[in-house]
Amino acid sequence: ARIVVLISGSGSNLQTILDHANDGKIDGDVVGVISNRSEAFGLERAAESGVPTKVLDHTMFSSRDDYDESLAGLIDSFEPDVIVLAGFMRILTPEFVRRFSGKMINIHPSLLPKYTGLHTHRRAIEAGDDVHGCSVHFVTEELDGGPVILQAKVPIFEDDTEQLLQDRILEQEHRIFPLTVQWLASGRVKLVDGTAEMDGERL
Ligand code: GRF
DSSP states (O other): OEEEEEESSOOHHHHHHHHHHHTTOSSSEEEEEEESSTTOHHHHHHHHTTOOEEEOOGGGOSSHHHHHHHHHHHHHTTOOSEEEESSOOOOOOHHHHHHTTTTEEEEESSSTTSSOSSOHHHHHHHTTOSEEEEEEEEOOSSTTOSOEEEEEEEEOOTTOOHHHHHHHHHHHHHHHHHHHHHHHHTTSEEEETTEEEETTEEO
């Protein structure tokens, strides 16, 4: 499978996907990395692995629709089978999402449907939760709302800071993301009528 990864920052999730693909643990190759920010460290990680990179700076566009139109064309130029949002900090238009429906997945640092949106670790701590986690889901028109494919849970400890919890979650992100990318790349997981299925069984 041809995999395109979209990033905005450090790219630690990108790195784990690159590593898994290079180790043959994913039936596919990362054929392109796109960032909306030129200073994203993930661009260096991609270059290190010899993967072509493109920056599409959202501040150069007058509207979200124009940006997404240009982004969709750039993605299509890589002819991907799978599109991975790995810390891509942009809200995508419904037209864009529809265009890649069933081929695009995202990782979100919470146990969806809890805590959609930002600052999830702080919100979980402030709510006094004793469990938090991360979710990989199909991208649909609903922000952080698509059918969940896989989740991982971690405990929240009494004296947890936002950073400690974020690090604990990130460790789990790096475990579940490459696995779900493999399941999508190999065709085991599919989006069927708005529901995630694995080997034909509803998840
Ligand atoms: C991760 O915490 C992910 O859950 C969120 O953005 C962060 C991306 O981190 N969507 P990285 O750029 O993959 O290191």
